[in-house]
Amino acid sequence: MRILVVEDDADVGDALLRRLRRDGHAVDWQRDGQHADEVLRYQRYELVVLDIGLPRRDGFSVLRALRARNDRTPVLMLTARSQIEDRVGALDVGADDYLSKPFDVREFDARCRALLRRSQGIASGVTRIGNLVFDRAAKTARLDDVLLDLPRREYRLLEIFIGNLGRTLSKDDIASQLFDFDDEASPNAIELYVGRLRRKLGDSLTIRTMRSLGYVAEATPTDE
Template sequence: MRVLVVEDDVKMSGLLKRGLAADGLVVDLARDGELGLEMARSSEYDAIVLDVMLPGRDGFEVCRALREDGVWAPVLMLTARDSVDDRVRGLDTGADDYLTKPFSFVELGARLRALARRGPIERPATITVGDLHLDPATRGVRRGDVEIELSPKEFALLETFMRRPGRVLDRYALLEHAWDYGYERRSNVVEVYVRYLREKVDRPFGVTSIETVRGAGYRLRRDGGAVA
């Protein structure tokens, strides 16, 4: 199992290398975020250990850049800061796990082995279908460079479509993913909100992305929209 450790503190990086090597792992070291990015892009790693407090580009920025570059090796972030906001930010930028210093090497090794078993599964922080982009963390939506304002329910419905491009979703599947059980299943709420979405993400741009599949439901085109 080959692991990349991105840590600027010389003493800590040495401890990490020795501790993980004693656990049978092959460890490469990078002392800053830029070098870590370069190494992760050029070599295949089973997991990446990424310190949050790096000089220049911090660990959050490095993790986001890795995902944007299509590097899907599992990432475990290390930090001395134990705030909920930091953990949330790390996970939202594409990290898979989070460990607070000081930590046990036994636990670190076990977490890395668990991450390696998952493998490099694509899980981008931002969902993109064609030129339509959705960021679940910031609740932001844009087509190309144009920001689109959506209500919470419109956002939930669009996210449901964008996580399943090309798939036909019937009204019950859409209700299950975007509404709670308080909604009347026989109402036309799905049809109403699909119409709202089309008015915001399609019509102003002269495209058709959300298609009606007669007798079956709705589908988001894989290309994110065709010229109407």
């Protein structure tokens, strides 16, 4: 998934960037509200982690502008303010959730997972497709109860396909969720990752190539 972190504190921003990238997400980091607003006007994200106290333009203003454009991207608001008014204000402006600093990174991870599931219309952290079990909390995929060896990019690619079953995804759609601004996302790289994932999944999940369009993942029909 592609995530935008908007945080002016260098230590906090770097820690969140490393944490999310370690989990395989494509992550971009902006350090002030004005630049964040500009990026959000042209780049689509699955989640925005947004600090309230930002230079040039505060988090409330960035969020108001986002919602005014009818952009429903999930937003997790971070605040160093403990007053109930600030927390209520964040939710009223359009935040989907909030965390007060300092926070436990395990709670941060859990809240991010919940918002990402919500954005895909997935209620549970575990998805079962035939003999394939995909567990977002454990960050694992099992086939016939055998753990699949999936490097982080292949794991995230599988997550993208599972979150978009039956929907045709172009290579650009996939690249925008799999890579961040610092990565080179060539069409050949997408083909390579898809090929590797297909070999590991076998017949458990069908990933069809749609000529000139991209790929579509479908549950493999089972014999009655």
